[in-house]
């Protein structure tokens with residue numbers, strides 16, 4: 001993770017927000033290369049999920065919504081995470097990420113505390129608890145050690161648990177609900193009617209526009225409405241770089257279906273289709289996984305939910321959630337607004353059910369970087385490279401004059417560059433030895449480099465170098481555009 005974070009800062013992918021003022025926790029700014037990569041990811045999602053599907057349309061709804069809407073959706077009352085405070089340091093923790101392992105030793109309970117971002121870390125936490133006991137000269141039978149969520153701790157056990165911030169035993173409070181929504185107020189009046197919220201998900205904007213879109217677009221079930229946009233959650237513990245942020249972006253699709261349709265099959269098809277999308281942007285199967293939520297852990301409105309997971313350096317975590325939400329959302333908004341949010345099919349009218357593939361742009365961005373990051377040796381020199389799929393690479397091609405002190409090389413390479421950049425994000429770079437320039441491009445994932453050399457001046461040919469293999473081919477300047485197009489354009 002450190003190598004990726006450092007690459008992001010060094011080469012301008014992502015920076016801590018307000019860094020010069022000490023940084024703002026949970027907020028990040030995307031630099032020149034970062035915003036290009038992020039835009040390519042979003043554009044490719046939009047193409048595959050909206051543009052290429054005849055029965056899917058797009059939407060761009062407001063970020064701020066009035067309190068009526070968020071009360072109806074259940075977010076004001078229930079969009080919260082359980083939180084635990086350390087009384088001594090004021091630090092706050094997600095209670096569902098705190099686990100403890102109580103062991104009774106000579107009649108006394110000793111509790112070791114672990115913070116777990118993902119269930120896969122359980123083994124590591126248990127190993128730590130074991131080694132802690134060993135250090136104290138205690139020998140608890142290994143099968144006696146098990147992790148329990150802090151929410152299950154009795155008052156007595158809570159008094160035995162050390163604070164992760166200060167180590168003080170008994171400094172943690174019991175868990176309580178913490179609402180994750182950012183509240184604001186609209187206009188100059190500051191009474192309750194002015195209260196509004198920054199959306200914690202883009203989905204509700206789709207549900208409240210269901211009738212508008214239906215009436216204006218002549219869609220027939222099944223159909224989908226897709227949206228990409230910012231979402232805001234006042235996360236208790238933002239962490240792991242771009243993985244858990246307070247301001248992030250989502251790519252969501254609400255796919256409306258007939259309540260009598262085989263939702264289970266349709267849900268399964270979406271899971272497979274989304275996995276195929278991740279593969280198509282260069283994320284290999286060794287990184288991807290599926291996690292089916294157990295029935296008893298489902299949100300009350302969901303019938304099924306499958307997460308697509310990614311093996312990040314810090315653990316296997318959720319990349320995207322694909323939920324079957326029934327008609328919960330439309331029903332709530334219809335009841336609260338008094339507006340019929342029905343679908344008419346001949347003499348039948350009903351509320352459609354919905355399948356929701358919901359992905360986080362920033363988590364995909366981080367996954368793409370983690371999957372592409374590599375270090376190897378080319379011609380006896382070490383290099384760092386991003387093996388990004390050309391479809392989403394921020395820069396598609398670099399144009400490089402072999403030497404910088406030759407006007408004829410500079411001029412011809414500029415001509416080629418100015419032509420290519422009309423079609424693709426291209427860069428022209430003349431500074432430093434050619435090998436160093438190649439490596440600078442490898443490090444940001446540029447799939448192709450075109451070098452203009454003396455032979456170019458003689459016979460109008462250039463070399464094209466491929467990032468991953470470092471191999472080069474020679475081709476004529478006239479062939480260049482179609483050769484690059486074949487390699488980097490979306491098919």
Ligand code: ATP
Pocket residue numbers: 201233235242243244245246248249250318319320321358359360361362363
């Ligand atoms: P988690 O359990 O990790 O908090 P979630 O299940 O609450 O996530 P959803 O409400 O299903 O997340 O949101 C859909 C998607 O939005 C997630 O799969 C994730 O990619 C993204 N997402 C959610 N919260 C954040 C966040 N704080 N930072 C970045 N992306 C997020």
